[in-house]
Amino acid sequence: MAGFWGSRKKEREELAAQDADLARRAQTALVATDERIRVTTDELAFAEAELGTGPTGDLREALESVRTHMGEAFHLHQLNHDEIPDTPEELRTRNARIVQLCEWAEELLDDRTEALAEPIARARRAPEIIAGVRRDAERLRGRLPQARETVTRLGARYSADALRQIEANPAEAEQLLGFAEHSAGIAERRREAGQREQANLALEACTEAVRRAETLIDAVETYEVEALRAESTLAAVVEDSRGDLIAARSAPQTAGVAEAMGELQAALAALPAAGVNTDPFAQLTRLRTANTALDEAVAKARERAARPIPDIAHVRHSIDDADRQLAVARDVIAGHRGWIGADARTRIAEAERIRVDLDRYLGTSASAAIDIDEDHREQAMTMSRRVAHLASEALQLAQRDIDSSRPQNGPDQWGGGGWGGGRGNSGGSGLMGGILGGLVIGSLLDGFMD
Template structure:
């Protein structure tokens, strides 16, 4: 289509421009004499002047038309190039036509691409955090920009996936092609920066600074883990059991990652002292990944404590706001001015809201309760009355953060569906908190389902208490658990900054 439009435009220009040139030459050869004193042309010359003006006007109109046509052709050509780029990036080059993948095959490819790109992005962000802490933000600016680019592409891919999941029959091939294409773009950008990133770190030449930096973070985190355990115990006393349920095992999981990090740091220093920098780098990278995830677990406990305290303060105001909405709605019903929906339905909303608000007040007065869940319930029942407490955003942010921690620390088992819902929750966080909260909770449920289905064949066995199983489940070590267990002494294959083509470049040392 683009080539046809461009060719047609060239043909028009080929035909029109000679005429324009001839007209211009004719104008030059039939110029109307002008009096030296500037007098007007003679009456007999008026038709010639009029003809000249008409020809000039016609010529003046041609150039804008040609320019507009050129812009249209260029736009069409750019669009065609984009479509070709999508297809060539997602299909292998072939000398002969190949069968197009079926809808289920293309769907699986899109899911796989989303998971791979998300894993690469998460690993890249984690290692970037260590490097920025050591060299500063200015030194890592190009790599930060690459991460942001990948985030933008992946966010668009997840949004397309959510749209497809909502209506999988709507132009599925174009949507799935575009998902894969954006994931490829994100990965390629990270791959392009991997060599420069390694050059900045220069771990094989001198890893002493990086090792010391990791050890400092490890020691700080060890102290924070003990504090988080005390915080969690306090939350269980102050609030209902449901309030801390989502973080109930995070302290133990943080300790598991720290056990793995301890082993990695010790072996990295030993390998460096023995003159084996390649193996030392593997072990350091694995330890860095474990430290990051242990920190995510501990941060999650601290964030919950802050969110519960803020929610407990917000609940009374949210109850008052919802009760005001009930009173105003009853007044409109009495006056006959409630035209938002049928009177019977609105009366039902009022009754349910009053009952829910009474229950929340009784729970809050009776003793330990879950203020985050109370805020959620108040928001849900008051929404049909046209009001949503502003504190709902607090609930949504906590739910989204909690889901993100779970996905990030269990990404070796979590699939594309949970990650898509999480991305949608992030996108809607400031636009529609109620909808975002629903997506965040769904993301957590789907991620937990994936982890249960994945299982842990080594869980609870004393001979496998070195944290390797958790490192594989968390995507710190790439590959399956048996292989990682066999490679643990050498450092395994840790993920590194980069896309799919480079993230596993630090394999098992020979």
């Protein structure tokens, strides 16, 4: 008994120590969170001065929510120290809630202030950013004559369709640079007038405009390099395509191969003569597409040749066999539903599902289809064999369930004792219940035979 009471005393001491630690944590958290609210209120004022009231709305709402919930935390702390005695459980619950509220408040304020850190830093660097925008705009204007010259030079070599994606780039870039310089001026004037939110919007606009202008100018130079690379690649693809056409003649000549060869020959014939302005990107795309289609058609033809297509008669026999096995299994299960377990029912359901899918795959009733084209025969054979296999399994499992549930008193007796007594009632009702459909009918027959 001394050991028991000593153990209980130790548990009480440990719990009291935990409660004291929780109380200290609650008090510390209250002080820290209250101070955090004061600091964040100052940060909000600074942020509004830099960004305006719009971008700082989330932080303002977070502060209001935190103040509301911290009111609950201070009220709980007051209850812990009023004149009304509290149980340890009450103190523990309140202190845990105070810690929870303070942690939530700290996390919310951290999230909202972090979201404003970058915009504030950017706003404070506004004069530096505006100066950089003007330097970049001047630098990019110096590149515009070269970009226009490049477009003119490319126009003598490539078709209008090929140049459509870059021919307007120099003009669009010039417009963007003018917009960037104008927006930079607006950003300065709005900032001087204290309209920080509008100033920051204009700052974002001018930096984005310069970035897009540089992208457009770079695209002109990149296009020239990529066009030369496409021409070089096109020559190699043309040579490869001609070799593929020669090789395709030795492949099995299916309709798919013939069609793919025709498409590739047409793509080669459409190539312009030397000296004619071209679109190397479009020509390369068409040739690659036709070349890939021919490769796939040849591979499919050779695969089909290595694996002969099932004869239509064999496919029809396979479907008929599946239908017969499915019908037999369905009839046995339907005739003894009260004895059939989940395994047999699952197999027959899956077989019937695949049989329906087979009709959908062939686009008609498989049993009524006069012909099945070569592209569908192999899959039809596979699906019909799967139906037959599942139906056979369902039949075997159903027979197992029937045999295990059938009365064991002899082939000519329903319970040995006849209709009148003992196990005869159970056997007769079990047999008829299994045939007619389950436990409910079986119980009715038991009552009838009494």
